[in-house]
Amino acid sequence: MLDIRWIRENPQALAAALEKRGWSAEDSLSTVEDLISKDEARRDHVTELQQKQERRNQASKEIGNAMRSGDMALAERLKGEVGEIKTFVQNGEARERELDQVLEAALAVIPNVPLDGVPEGKNEHDNVEVRRVGEPSRSNSAKEHWEIGEAMGLMDFERAAKLSGSRFTVLKGQLARLERALGQFMLDLHTTEHGYTEVQPPLMVRDDVLFGTNQLPKFEEDLFFVPHGDGRLGLIPTAEVPLTNLVAKEILDAKNLPLRYTALTPCFRSEAGSAGKDTRGMLRQHQFYKVELVSITDENSSIDEHERMTACAEEVLKRLGLPYRTVVLCTGDMGFGARKTYDIEVWLPGQNAYREISSCSVCGDFQARRMDARYRPIPEDGQGRVLPRFVHTLNGSGVAVGRALIAVMENYQNDDGSVTIPEVLRPYMGGLDRIGAN
Template sequence: MLDIKWIRENPEALVQALRNRGQSESDARATVQSVISTDEERRAHVTRLQEAQERRNAASKEIGKAMASGDKERAEKLKAEVADLKTFVQNGEVRERELDESLRNQLASIPNVPLQDVPVGRDEKDNVEIRRFGEPALNPWSKEHFDIGESLGFMDFERAAKLAGTRFTVLTGQLARLERALGQFMLDLHTREHGYTEVQPPLLVRDEVLFGTGQLPKFAEDLFRTTDDRWLIPTAEVPLTNLVAGEILEGEKLPLRFTALTPCFRSEAGSAGRDTRGMLRQHQFNKVELVSITDADSSIAEHERMTECAETVLKKLELPFRTIVLCTGDMGFGAQKTYDIEVWLPGQKTYREISSCSVCGDFQARRMNTRYRMAGEKQTRFVHTLNGSGVAVGRALIAVMENYLNEDGSISVPSVLQPYMGGVTRIERA
């Protein structure tokens, strides 16, 4: 959520930011004008309400003086005035709550403002590659992961569909173990070498938790909701970031760094017809998430650090990848800047996203009301939040399967995963 004071003082900057994100100029100006008008109405109303309350208090004191002096006529007039003011204040407080809610709802629908160094563009075609690692391999025997998995007998989409419908996968045997190994390897790397604290959070959360990280109200259709009005998490970013919701943190203890390996649940409402084969785009998948809570001056450097932590996973797995910075039109709702890491998939002959690392500034902190205070200071400031995949486990499995496929159809196990596989070096048909 953006600071209304900043919007009030920088309306043209917000108009330009919304245009950079893909809105038309007329829509951007309408959005900004609407929120400013509501803010002006609210502030004027609050001023009138405060004046009425002050006058009611003063008139109440004057009644006593009038009664003491024997001026009953003036006392009765003052009583009538106080009664009218009381009614006005009561009705005015109701209107104040309505205006507060209207302003909050409007602010909640406005996306974050991109940082100055984010490339301006319309969609993924305008994203900018900044670095690569490894040499993309393309062997004559390269295949897509679903063909590999089914040939090995460890990946079953028909039984998954029988259990749950489309966009689910059943993994068995050595592929199930390989996916588990990937998740454990990532957690060990991030906790032992990168300084993250492992968390096992709830997979079901309340409305306000999803509001805090920006999924609600705008993206409700992308989520799964239970019959008791809880939500399945779309990513561990949601509970990890909200661990500090509503708190005032000690500035000297920042940054806080959390990581979790959890299932994630997404309806994929906007992805009809995309990646329908295989397990690239699923309703349920496992992901290792990275979340950082920093002070206002450290978030940019933390963003670079977090992205490097995610890249290290792929480097240790010896998987070719490239890192791109997303343009303004392709960034997520709450992000100021985002790096996507795309891993090479020989079966598709292209790079596909496996991690997305974003810095959000104080956008989520305002929604969660999370602040920090430095020692010896009275003033508090909103924290800055960051989140990233470290990385998507299912997509890492796909990448290992396709990049480590041998000509005979077996899969070599990357050296860093072999200790997690009980020394198994090759996955062969069951």
């Protein structure tokens, strides 16, 4: 969530940022004007409340003076005025809460402001390649992962559909073990070499938690919910949600930053906006596993942490021997809460294309304002206390396990229909060096 004070002081900057994200000039300007209007209404009301309260305090003193001087008529009139002010203040406090909620609801659907230097553009075609690692294999005979898996008898979409409908997969035997091996390998790499703390978070969270990482209210249709008590809980679309919210409503000590968390969890997404996209295979699923990376930093470290996190995710693909490229997303293709995003795209020979396998974003204090997550800086002179500031948050895939499985299957496929297991995964596979037909 953006700071309304910053918006008030920089209306043109916000309007320009919204235009960079693909909003029309008219919508950008009217949105900014509406936000400022709502803020002015709230501030005017708060000012009036304060003036009424000051008058009540003054009138209360005047009542005492009138009674001491014996002017009971004046005292009674003043008592009547105080009573009216008391009623106004009681109603006014409720109105203040209402105006706060109106402003917060309007701010909640405004996207983050891109960092300077993020390329301007409308969609994925305007993203800019930063680097390319590994040599893509190109072959007209390369098969897609679902062809390989079904031929092995280890990937079953028909039975998954019988159980749950479309966009689900049943993995069996050594292919199921290979997916598990990928997740364990990633966790071990990030915890033992990259300094992340492993967490096993809840898979169902409250609405305020989903609000904190900006899934709600804007992306409610992409979520799955289950009834819980008198309300509901949302199935996590990514472990970013619970990991980032670990620091919600807290004031952290700056000396303990950065905090780095990782988790291997199933993720649940309705894919509401992906009708007709990637309908074959397991590239786009309602349920999938992902290793998530989350960092909580101070405001001066988040940019460097973004580069570090991206390198940690890239290292997974390097160890697996998978060709990939890293692109910086343009302003029109970035996620709602991001200020800058790197996408890592792995090469899939079966599709003869690079496809996203990780997205690493720096969000600044956008999520922290929604979560009320702050830290107390260390005083420059080492003494006294400094007012708390909002933390900066980052998140990235380290990486999507199902897509890593797809990439391994397609890049390590053999002419006989088997799949060679990358060396780094063999200890997790009991020394097995390839998977063949079931």
